[in-house]
Amino acid sequence: MPASSSSPRPRARGPRRRLDLAQVVAAAIARVDAGGPEALSIRGVALDLGVMPNAIYTYVADRAELEREIVDALLSRVDLRLLDGPAADWRARLVRYSLALRTVLLAHPGAAVLFMSAPMTGAHALAVGEGLLAALVDAGLDDTAASRGEYLVFVYMLGSVALEIAETDGRPPLPPEPARIAARRAAFAGIDAATHPITARTTDVAAGWISGEQFAWGLERVLDGITAAR
Amino acid sequence: MPASSSSPRPRARGPRRRLDLAQVVAAAIARVDAGGPEALSIRGVALDLGVMPNAIYTYVADRAELEREIVDALLSRVDLRLLDGPAADWRARLVRYSLALRTVLLAHPGAAVLFMSAPMTGAHALAVGEGLLAALVDAGLDDTAASRGEYLVFVYMLGSVALEIAETDGRPPLPPEPARIAARRAAFAGIDAATHPITARTTDVAAGWISGEQFAWGLERVLDGITAAR
DNA sequence: ACCTGAACACCGTTCAAGT
Protein backbone atom coordinates (compact mmCIF):
# COMPACT_ATOMS: atom_id res chain seq x y z
CA MET A 1 0.00 0.00 0.00
CA PRO A 2 1.18 3.54 -0.72
CA ALA A 3 2.75 5.62 2.02
CA SER A 4 0.06 8.05 3.09
CA SER A 5 1.48 11.54 3.13
CA SER A 6 0.18 13.69 5.95
CA SER A 7 0.91 16.90 4.05
CA PRO A 8 -2.01 18.72 2.34
CA ARG A 9 -1.69 17.00 -1.02
CA PRO A 10 -1.47 19.25 -4.09
CA ARG A 11 -4.56 19.27 -6.22
CA ALA A 12 -4.13 16.69 -9.02
CA ARG A 13 -1.55 18.86 -10.77
CA GLY A 14 1.97 17.76 -11.62
CA PRO A 15 3.17 15.62 -14.50
CA ARG A 16 1.38 12.36 -13.81
CA ARG A 17 1.87 10.15 -16.85
CA ARG A 18 -0.27 7.21 -17.97
CA LEU A 19 -3.73 8.67 -17.87
CA ASP A 20 -6.86 6.72 -18.64
CA LEU A 21 -10.32 7.60 -19.89
CA ALA A 22 -11.85 7.54 -16.42
CA GLN A 23 -9.41 10.20 -15.21
CA VAL A 24 -10.11 12.38 -18.23
CA VAL A 25 -13.87 12.15 -17.72
CA ALA A 26 -13.55 12.76 -13.97
CA ALA A 27 -11.42 15.84 -14.61
CA ALA A 28 -13.97 17.11 -17.13
CA ILE A 29 -16.83 16.71 -14.64
CA ALA A 30 -14.79 18.38 -11.91
CA ARG A 31 -14.06 21.25 -14.29
CA VAL A 32 -17.70 21.79 -15.18
CA ASP A 33 -18.61 21.61 -11.49
CA ALA A 34 -16.08 24.28 -10.68
CA GLY A 35 -16.63 26.67 -13.57
CA GLY A 36 -20.04 25.98 -15.06
CA PRO A 37 -20.94 24.66 -18.51
CA GLU A 38 -18.73 27.02 -20.51
CA ALA A 39 -15.69 25.95 -18.52
CA LEU A 40 -15.72 22.61 -20.30
CA SER A 41 -12.87 22.45 -22.80
CA ILE A 42 -10.33 19.95 -24.01
CA ARG A 43 -7.55 22.37 -23.21
CA GLY A 44 -8.85 23.03 -19.72
CA VAL A 45 -9.07 19.34 -18.91
CA ALA A 46 -5.53 18.87 -20.19
CA LEU A 47 -4.34 21.74 -18.01
CA ASP A 48 -5.95 20.22 -14.92
CA LEU A 49 -4.30 16.90 -15.66
CA GLY A 50 -0.88 18.48 -16.21
CA VAL A 51 -0.71 17.40 -19.81
CA MET A 52 -0.55 19.06 -23.23
CA PRO A 53 -3.94 19.69 -24.93
CA ASN A 54 -3.55 17.11 -27.66
CA ALA A 55 -2.77 14.34 -25.18
CA ILE A 56 -6.51 14.18 -24.50
CA TYR A 57 -7.05 12.86 -28.00
CA THR A 58 -5.45 9.60 -26.93
CA TYR A 59 -8.66 8.90 -25.02
CA VAL A 60 -11.45 10.63 -26.93
CA ALA A 61 -11.83 11.25 -30.64
CA ASP A 62 -13.16 14.77 -30.19
CA ARG A 63 -15.02 17.05 -27.84
CA ALA A 64 -18.37 15.47 -28.70
CA GLU A 65 -17.12 12.09 -27.55
CA LEU A 66 -15.91 13.58 -24.28
CA GLU A 67 -19.39 15.00 -23.75
CA ARG A 68 -20.97 11.59 -24.40
CA GLU A 69 -18.59 10.03 -21.88
CA ILE A 70 -19.59 12.62 -19.29
CA VAL A 71 -23.24 11.75 -19.81
CA ASP A 72 -22.56 8.06 -19.47
CA ALA A 73 -20.44 8.57 -16.36
CA LEU A 74 -23.13 10.62 -14.62
CA LEU A 75 -25.80 8.13 -15.61
CA SER A 76 -23.74 5.42 -13.94
CA ARG A 77 -23.92 7.31 -10.66
CA VAL A 78 -27.65 6.73 -10.36
CA ASP A 79 -28.30 3.36 -8.71
CA LEU A 80 -30.04 1.19 -11.27
CA ARG A 81 -31.38 -1.07 -8.54
CA LEU A 82 -33.84 1.67 -7.66
CA LEU A 83 -35.77 0.36 -10.66
CA ASP A 84 -35.91 -3.17 -9.22
CA GLY A 85 -38.70 -4.42 -7.00
CA PRO A 86 -42.04 -6.21 -6.95
CA ALA A 87 -44.21 -5.76 -10.04
CA ALA A 88 -46.94 -4.18 -7.95
CA ASP A 89 -44.47 -1.42 -6.98
CA TRP A 90 -43.77 -0.41 -10.59
CA ARG A 91 -44.89 3.14 -9.95
CA ALA A 92 -42.79 3.65 -6.84
CA ARG A 93 -39.79 2.21 -8.67
CA LEU A 94 -40.11 4.69 -11.54
CA VAL A 95 -40.66 7.60 -9.19
CA ARG A 96 -37.70 6.91 -6.94
CA TYR A 97 -35.36 6.33 -9.86
CA SER A 98 -36.48 9.58 -11.50
CA LEU A 99 -35.98 11.54 -8.32
CA ALA A 100 -32.50 10.05 -7.89
CA LEU A 101 -31.58 10.95 -11.47
CA ARG A 102 -32.80 14.48 -10.91
CA THR A 103 -30.72 14.74 -7.75
CA VAL A 104 -27.55 13.62 -9.51
CA LEU A 105 -28.11 16.04 -12.39
CA LEU A 106 -28.84 18.95 -10.07
CA ALA A 107 -25.54 18.19 -8.33
CA HIS A 108 -23.75 18.61 -11.68
CA PRO A 109 -25.85 21.29 -13.34
CA GLY A 110 -23.20 22.31 -15.84
CA ALA A 111 -23.17 18.82 -17.27
CA ALA A 112 -26.94 18.37 -17.38
CA VAL A 113 -27.31 20.28 -20.65
CA LEU A 114 -25.24 17.58 -22.30
CA PHE A 115 -28.05 15.10 -21.68
CA MET A 116 -30.11 16.87 -24.32
CA SER A 117 -27.38 16.43 -26.96
CA ALA A 118 -26.82 12.65 -27.19
CA PRO A 119 -28.38 10.84 -24.27
CA MET A 120 -29.42 7.60 -25.91
CA THR A 121 -25.97 6.30 -26.75
CA GLY A 122 -23.71 4.67 -24.19
CA ALA A 123 -23.92 1.42 -22.28
CA HIS A 124 -25.53 2.90 -19.19
CA ALA A 125 -28.35 4.53 -21.14
CA LEU A 126 -29.20 1.13 -22.54
CA ALA A 127 -29.34 -0.38 -19.05
CA VAL A 128 -31.52 2.44 -17.76
CA GLY A 129 -33.85 1.95 -20.72
CA GLU A 130 -34.23 -1.75 -19.99
CA GLY A 131 -35.03 -0.94 -16.37
CA LEU A 132 -37.70 1.59 -17.36
CA LEU A 133 -39.17 -0.93 -19.78
CA ALA A 134 -39.32 -3.62 -17.12
CA ALA A 135 -41.19 -1.33 -14.76
CA LEU A 136 -43.69 -0.38 -17.46
CA VAL A 137 -44.23 -4.00 -18.45
CA ASP A 138 -44.85 -4.73 -14.78
CA ALA A 139 -47.45 -1.96 -14.95
CA GLY A 140 -49.38 -4.13 -17.38
CA LEU A 141 -48.47 -2.43 -20.64
CA ASP A 142 -47.89 -4.36 -23.84
CA ASP A 143 -44.48 -4.12 -25.47
CA THR A 144 -45.39 -1.29 -27.83
CA ALA A 145 -46.93 0.89 -25.14
CA ALA A 146 -44.02 0.14 -22.81
CA SER A 147 -41.45 1.25 -25.38
CA ARG A 148 -43.36 4.39 -26.24
CA GLY A 149 -43.89 5.07 -22.57
CA GLU A 150 -40.20 4.57 -21.88
CA TYR A 151 -39.30 7.34 -24.28
CA LEU A 152 -41.96 9.62 -22.85
CA VAL A 153 -40.51 9.11 -19.37
CA PHE A 154 -37.01 9.81 -20.72
CA VAL A 155 -38.18 13.01 -22.39
CA TYR A 156 -39.92 14.10 -19.22
CA MET A 157 -37.01 13.42 -16.87
CA LEU A 158 -34.31 14.96 -19.03
CA GLY A 159 -36.38 17.84 -20.39
CA SER A 160 -37.63 18.77 -16.97
CA VAL A 161 -34.20 18.90 -15.37
CA ALA A 162 -32.66 20.70 -18.35
CA LEU A 163 -35.25 23.48 -18.22
CA GLU A 164 -34.86 23.74 -14.46
CA ILE A 165 -31.11 24.11 -14.74
CA ALA A 166 -31.36 26.52 -17.66
CA GLU A 167 -32.44 29.19 -15.19
CA THR A 168 -29.30 28.84 -13.08
CA ASP A 169 -25.67 29.67 -13.77
CA GLY A 170 -24.89 25.96 -13.87
CA ARG A 171 -22.41 26.10 -11.00
CA PRO A 172 -22.99 23.85 -7.99
CA PRO A 173 -24.18 24.06 -5.40
CA LEU A 174 -27.33 25.64 -6.82
CA PRO A 175 -29.21 28.01 -4.54
CA PRO A 176 -31.68 26.11 -2.36
CA GLU A 177 -35.04 25.49 -3.94
CA PRO A 178 -36.96 28.07 -1.86
CA ALA A 179 -34.52 30.76 -2.97
CA ARG A 180 -34.89 29.81 -6.61
CA ILE A 181 -38.68 29.81 -6.29
CA ALA A 182 -38.61 33.21 -4.61
CA ALA A 183 -36.44 34.60 -7.42
CA ARG A 184 -38.91 33.31 -9.99
CA ARG A 185 -41.83 34.83 -8.09
CA ALA A 186 -40.06 38.17 -8.11
CA ALA A 187 -39.41 37.91 -11.84
CA PHE A 188 -43.10 37.28 -12.46
CA ALA A 189 -44.07 40.43 -10.58
CA GLY A 190 -44.28 42.61 -13.67
CA ILE A 191 -46.77 40.47 -15.62
CA ASP A 192 -49.52 42.53 -17.24
CA ALA A 193 -52.85 41.15 -16.06
CA ALA A 194 -54.65 42.84 -18.95
CA THR A 195 -52.78 40.99 -21.71
CA HIS A 196 -51.94 37.79 -19.76
CA PRO A 197 -54.75 37.30 -17.26
CA ILE A 198 -54.34 33.61 -16.45
CA THR A 199 -50.56 33.88 -16.26
CA ALA A 200 -50.92 36.85 -13.92
CA ARG A 201 -53.16 35.01 -11.48
CA THR A 202 -51.06 31.82 -11.45
CA THR A 203 -47.60 33.26 -10.89
CA ASP A 204 -47.36 31.55 -7.50
CA VAL A 205 -47.75 28.17 -9.16
CA ALA A 206 -45.41 29.06 -12.02
CA ALA A 207 -42.76 30.17 -9.55
CA GLY A 208 -42.71 26.58 -8.34
CA TRP A 209 -42.34 24.96 -11.76
CA ILE A 210 -38.71 24.22 -10.95
CA SER A 211 -39.53 22.51 -7.65
CA GLY A 212 -39.19 18.86 -6.75
CA GLU A 213 -42.89 18.88 -6.03
CA GLN A 214 -43.74 19.92 -9.61
CA PHE A 215 -41.26 17.35 -10.92
CA ALA A 216 -43.00 14.58 -8.98
CA TRP A 217 -46.44 15.87 -9.95
CA GLY A 218 -45.53 15.92 -13.64
CA LEU A 219 -44.12 12.42 -13.50
CA GLU A 220 -47.31 11.12 -11.90
CA ARG A 221 -49.38 12.76 -14.64
CA VAL A 222 -47.15 11.21 -17.30
CA LEU A 223 -47.53 7.78 -15.69
CA ASP A 224 -51.28 8.32 -15.41
CA GLY A 225 -51.42 9.11 -19.10
CA ILE A 226 -49.31 6.15 -20.13
CA THR A 227 -51.38 3.68 -18.16
CA ALA A 228 -54.82 5.24 -18.64
CA ALA A 229 -55.72 3.18 -21.72
CA ARG A 230 -54.36 -0.13 -20.44
CA MET B 1 -39.97 51.73 -54.58
CA PRO B 2 -36.43 50.43 -55.13
CA ALA B 3 -35.22 49.66 -58.64
CA SER B 4 -35.36 45.90 -58.90
CA SER B 5 -32.08 44.64 -60.26
CA SER B 6 -32.43 41.68 -62.57
CA SER B 7 -28.89 40.49 -61.85
CA PRO B 8 -28.40 37.60 -59.39
CA ARG B 9 -28.06 39.73 -56.29
CA PRO B 10 -24.97 39.13 -54.11
CA ARG B 11 -25.74 37.39 -50.84
CA ALA B 12 -26.17 39.99 -48.12
CA ARG B 13 -22.46 40.87 -48.13
CA GLY B 14 -21.07 44.34 -48.69
CA PRO B 15 -20.77 47.18 -46.21
CA ARG B 16 -24.38 47.86 -45.36
CA ARG B 17 -24.40 50.29 -42.45
CA ARG B 18 -27.20 50.89 -39.96
CA LEU B 19 -28.01 47.41 -38.87
CA ASP B 20 -30.79 46.54 -36.46
CA LEU B 21 -31.47 43.71 -34.04
CA ALA B 22 -33.80 41.92 -36.44
CA GLN B 23 -31.07 41.72 -39.09
CA VAL B 24 -28.57 40.41 -36.58
CA VAL B 25 -30.95 37.71 -35.38
CA ALA B 26 -31.94 36.78 -38.94
CA ALA B 27 -28.28 36.47 -39.91
CA ALA B 28 -27.65 34.29 -36.87
CA ILE B 29 -30.51 31.95 -37.76
CA ALA B 30 -29.36 31.79 -41.38
CA ARG B 31 -25.87 30.94 -40.19
CA VAL B 32 -27.05 28.10 -37.95
CA ASP B 33 -29.23 26.82 -40.76
CA ALA B 34 -26.27 26.75 -43.12
CA GLY B 35 -23.59 25.37 -40.83
CA GLY B 36 -25.28 23.66 -37.91
CA PRO B 37 -25.26 24.56 -34.23
CA GLU B 38 -21.50 25.02 -33.87
CA ALA B 39 -21.49 27.55 -36.71
CA LEU B 40 -23.19 30.07 -34.45
CA SER B 41 -20.73 32.75 -33.43
CA ILE B 42 -20.68 36.48 -32.93
CA ARG B 43 -17.77 36.78 -35.33
CA GLY B 44 -19.47 34.69 -37.97
CA VAL B 45 -22.63 36.77 -37.84
CA ALA B 46 -20.52 39.91 -38.13
CA LEU B 47 -18.73 38.47 -41.14
CA ASP B 48 -22.02 37.66 -42.86
CA LEU B 49 -23.25 41.19 -42.25
CA GLY B 50 -20.05 42.75 -43.54
CA VAL B 51 -19.21 44.33 -40.23
CA MET B 52 -16.46 44.03 -37.61
CA PRO B 53 -17.07 41.51 -34.80
CA ASN B 54 -17.58 44.02 -32.03
CA ALA B 55 -20.23 45.91 -34.00
CA ILE B 56 -22.65 43.13 -32.96
CA TYR B 57 -22.41 44.32 -29.37
CA THR B 58 -24.39 47.38 -30.33
CA TYR B 59 -27.45 45.10 -30.51
CA VAL B 60 -26.85 42.34 -27.99
CA ALA B 61 -25.01 42.42 -24.69
CA ASP B 62 -23.35 39.06 -25.23
CA ARG B 63 -23.67 35.72 -26.96
CA ALA B 64 -26.25 34.48 -24.46
CA GLU B 65 -28.55 37.37 -25.32
CA LEU B 66 -28.20 36.61 -29.02
CA GLU B 67 -29.26 33.04 -28.29
CA ARG B 68 -32.31 34.23 -26.36
CA GLU B 69 -33.24 36.48 -29.26
CA ILE B 70 -32.98 33.53 -31.66
CA VAL B 71 -35.35 31.53 -29.46
CA ASP B 72 -37.83 34.37 -29.30
CA ALA B 73 -37.65 34.96 -33.06
CA LEU B 74 -38.33 31.31 -33.86
CA LEU B 75 -41.15 31.18 -31.34
CA SER B 76 -42.74 34.11 -33.14
CA ARG B 77 -42.86 32.09 -36.35
CA VAL B 78 -45.42 29.69 -34.90
CA ASP B 79 -48.91 31.06 -35.39
CA LEU B 80 -50.34 31.72 -31.94
CA ARG B 81 -53.87 31.66 -33.32
CA LEU B 82 -53.56 27.91 -33.60
CA LEU B 83 -54.27 27.95 -29.88
CA ASP B 84 -57.53 29.85 -30.37
CA GLY B 85 -60.89 28.16 -30.87
CA PRO B 86 -63.99 26.87 -29.11
CA ALA B 87 -63.50 25.63 -25.56
CA ALA B 88 -64.70 22.17 -26.57
CA ASP B 89 -61.78 21.98 -29.03
CA TRP B 90 -59.13 22.58 -26.36
CA ARG B 91 -57.39 19.31 -27.16
CA ALA B 92 -57.22 19.90 -30.91
CA ARG B 93 -55.90 23.40 -30.29
CA LEU B 94 -53.03 22.12 -28.13
CA VAL B 95 -52.20 19.34 -30.56
CA ARG B 96 -52.10 21.50 -33.67
CA TYR B 97 -50.03 24.19 -31.96
CA SER B 98 -47.54 21.60 -30.70
CA LEU B 99 -47.21 20.04 -34.13
CA ALA B 100 -46.62 23.46 -35.67
CA LEU B 101 -43.95 24.29 -33.10
CA ARG B 102 -42.24 20.97 -33.78
CA THR B 103 -42.30 21.68 -37.51
CA VAL B 104 -40.69 25.09 -37.09
CA LEU B 105 -37.98 23.70 -34.80
CA LEU B 106 -37.23 20.79 -37.12
CA ALA B 107 -36.78 23.34 -39.91
CA HIS B 108 -34.09 25.07 -37.81
CA PRO B 109 -32.54 22.11 -36.00
CA GLY B 110 -29.31 23.88 -35.14
CA ALA B 111 -31.25 26.47 -33.17
CA ALA B 112 -33.53 24.03 -31.38
CA VAL B 113 -30.94 23.17 -28.72
CA LEU B 114 -31.11 26.79 -27.61
CA PHE B 115 -34.68 26.22 -26.45
CA MET B 116 -33.36 24.11 -23.61
CA SER B 117 -31.11 26.93 -22.38
CA ALA B 118 -33.46 29.84 -21.68
CA PRO B 119 -36.89 29.28 -23.16
CA MET B 120 -39.09 30.97 -20.61
CA THR B 121 -37.83 34.50 -21.09
CA GLY B 122 -38.89 36.69 -23.97
CA ALA B 123 -42.21 38.25 -24.88
CA HIS B 124 -43.32 35.51 -27.23
CA ALA B 125 -42.79 32.76 -24.63
CA LEU B 126 -45.15 34.65 -22.36
CA ALA B 127 -47.80 34.83 -25.05
CA VAL B 128 -47.46 31.13 -25.85
CA GLY B 129 -47.79 30.36 -22.15
CA GLU B 130 -51.00 32.33 -21.87
CA GLY B 131 -52.38 30.48 -24.88
CA LEU B 132 -51.55 27.09 -23.40
CA LEU B 133 -53.12 28.14 -20.11
CA ALA B 134 -56.31 29.26 -21.84
CA ALA B 135 -56.65 25.90 -23.58
CA LEU B 136 -56.13 24.01 -20.35
CA VAL B 137 -58.64 26.18 -18.49
CA ASP B 138 -61.07 25.43 -21.32
CA ALA B 139 -60.34 21.77 -20.62
CA GLY B 140 -61.92 22.26 -17.23
CA LEU B 141 -58.82 22.49 -15.08
CA ASP B 142 -58.57 24.81 -12.13
CA ASP B 143 -55.87 27.49 -12.19
CA THR B 144 -53.29 25.47 -10.29
CA ALA B 145 -53.64 22.37 -12.45
CA ALA B 146 -53.63 24.51 -15.59
CA SER B 147 -50.37 26.19 -14.65
CA ARG B 148 -48.71 22.93 -13.71
CA GLY B 149 -50.06 21.36 -16.87
CA GLU B 150 -48.77 24.25 -18.95
CA TYR B 151 -45.24 23.58 -17.78
CA LEU B 152 -45.60 19.86 -18.36
CA VAL B 153 -46.67 20.54 -21.96
CA PHE B 154 -43.73 22.92 -22.39
CA VAL B 155 -41.30 20.33 -21.06
CA TYR B 156 -42.78 17.71 -23.33
CA MET B 157 -42.74 19.77 -26.52
CA LEU B 158 -39.26 21.20 -26.09
CA GLY B 159 -37.66 18.08 -24.61
CA SER B 160 -39.11 15.88 -27.27
CA VAL B 161 -37.88 17.98 -30.15
CA ALA B 162 -34.46 18.53 -28.57
CA LEU B 163 -33.86 14.80 -28.14
CA GLU B 164 -35.07 14.16 -31.67
CA ILE B 165 -32.68 16.71 -33.11
CA ALA B 166 -29.80 15.54 -30.91
CA GLU B 167 -29.48 12.53 -33.17
CA THR B 168 -28.98 14.62 -36.28
CA ASP B 169 -26.13 16.87 -37.40
CA GLY B 170 -28.38 19.86 -36.89
CA ARG B 171 -28.18 21.00 -40.50
CA PRO B 172 -31.40 21.43 -42.46
CA PRO B 173 -33.03 19.91 -44.26
CA LEU B 174 -32.94 16.87 -41.99
CA PRO B 175 -33.18 13.49 -43.69
CA PRO B 176 -36.82 12.48 -44.18
CA GLU B 177 -38.39 10.75 -41.22
CA PRO B 178 -38.41 7.24 -42.75
CA ALA B 179 -34.67 7.49 -43.36
CA ARG B 180 -34.01 8.58 -39.80
CA ILE B 181 -36.17 5.75 -38.47
CA ALA B 182 -34.34 3.23 -40.67
CA ALA B 183 -30.99 4.48 -39.40
CA ARG B 184 -32.14 4.05 -35.82
CA ARG B 185 -33.42 0.56 -36.55
CA ALA B 186 -30.01 -0.35 -37.97
CA ALA B 187 -28.26 1.06 -34.91
CA PHE B 188 -30.43 -1.10 -32.67
CA ALA B 189 -29.45 -4.26 -34.54
CA GLY B 190 -26.64 -5.19 -32.18
CA ILE B 191 -28.70 -5.21 -28.96
CA ASP B 192 -27.95 -8.24 -26.78
CA ALA B 193 -31.24 -10.03 -26.11
CA ALA B 194 -29.73 -11.84 -23.14
CA THR B 195 -28.91 -8.71 -21.14
CA HIS B 196 -31.62 -6.41 -22.55
CA PRO B 197 -34.56 -8.66 -23.47
CA ILE B 198 -37.38 -6.11 -23.59
CA THR B 199 -35.24 -3.57 -25.44
CA ALA B 200 -34.25 -6.24 -27.95
CA ARG B 201 -37.84 -7.18 -28.79
CA THR B 202 -39.06 -3.58 -29.04
CA THR B 203 -36.41 -2.09 -31.32
CA ASP B 204 -38.99 -1.48 -34.05
CA VAL B 205 -40.95 0.77 -31.73
CA ALA B 206 -37.84 2.46 -30.38
CA ALA B 207 -36.68 3.19 -33.92
CA GLY B 208 -39.80 5.31 -34.28
CA TRP B 209 -39.32 7.34 -31.11
CA ILE B 210 -38.25 10.31 -33.20
CA SER B 211 -41.36 10.15 -35.43
CA GLY B 212 -44.22 12.59 -35.62
CA GLU B 213 -46.49 9.72 -34.68
CA GLN B 214 -44.65 9.15 -31.38
CA PHE B 215 -44.66 12.91 -30.76
CA ALA B 216 -48.43 13.04 -31.16
CA TRP B 217 -48.90 9.87 -29.08
CA GLY B 218 -46.81 11.27 -26.25
CA LEU B 219 -48.68 14.56 -26.25
CA GLU B 220 -52.02 12.75 -26.05
CA ARG B 221 -50.74 10.73 -23.08
CA VAL B 222 -49.56 13.92 -21.37
CA LEU B 223 -52.96 15.53 -21.93
CA ASP B 224 -54.69 12.37 -20.68
CA GLY B 225 -52.60 12.50 -17.53
CA ILE B 226 -53.21 16.19 -16.93
CA THR B 227 -56.97 15.88 -17.28
CA ALA B 228 -57.45 12.44 -15.70
CA ALA B 229 -58.11 13.76 -12.20
CA ARG B 230 -60.36 16.64 -13.26
C1' DA C 1 -25.16 56.24 -31.42
C1' DC C 2 -22.71 53.19 -34.12
C1' DC C 3 -18.81 51.53 -36.05
C1' DT C 4 -13.48 50.43 -36.66
C1' DG C 5 -8.77 48.91 -35.12
C1' DA C 6 -6.32 46.42 -32.23
C1' DA C 7 -5.60 43.58 -28.69
C1' DC C 8 -6.25 39.79 -24.82
C1' DA C 9 -7.04 35.42 -23.43
C1' DC C 10 -8.88 31.82 -25.01
C1' DC C 11 -10.78 27.62 -28.22
C1' DG C 12 -10.65 22.45 -31.12
C1' DT C 13 -7.87 19.98 -33.94
C1' DT C 14 -3.90 18.32 -36.81
C1' DC C 15 0.75 17.01 -37.93
C1' DA C 16 5.32 15.60 -37.23
C1' DA C 17 8.39 14.18 -33.96
C1' DG C 18 10.08 11.92 -29.88
C1' DT C 19 10.17 7.82 -26.41
Place this chain on the structure above:
DNA sequence: ACCTGAACACCGTTCAAGT
Protein backbone atom coordinates in the same frame (compact mmCIF):
# COMPACT_ATOMS: atom_id res chain seq x y z
C1' DA D 1 1.02 3.48 -27.45
C1' DC D 2 1.27 7.79 -25.50
C1' DC D 3 2.98 12.13 -25.12
C1' DT D 4 5.26 16.85 -26.66
C1' DG D 5 6.01 20.97 -29.74
C1' DA D 6 4.27 23.80 -32.82
C1' DA D 7 1.09 25.45 -35.67
C1' DC D 8 -3.70 26.65 -38.03
C1' DA D 9 -7.89 28.65 -38.02
C1' DC D 10 -10.82 29.98 -35.12
C1' DC D 11 -13.51 31.99 -30.61
C1' DG D 12 -15.99 36.04 -27.06
C1' DT D 13 -15.10 40.27 -25.26
C1' DT D 14 -12.98 44.82 -24.09
C1' DC D 15 -10.98 49.31 -24.82
C1' DA D 16 -9.83 53.40 -27.11
C1' DA D 17 -10.64 55.92 -31.03
C1' DG D 18 -13.11 57.82 -34.88
C1' DT D 19 -17.55 59.84 -37.15
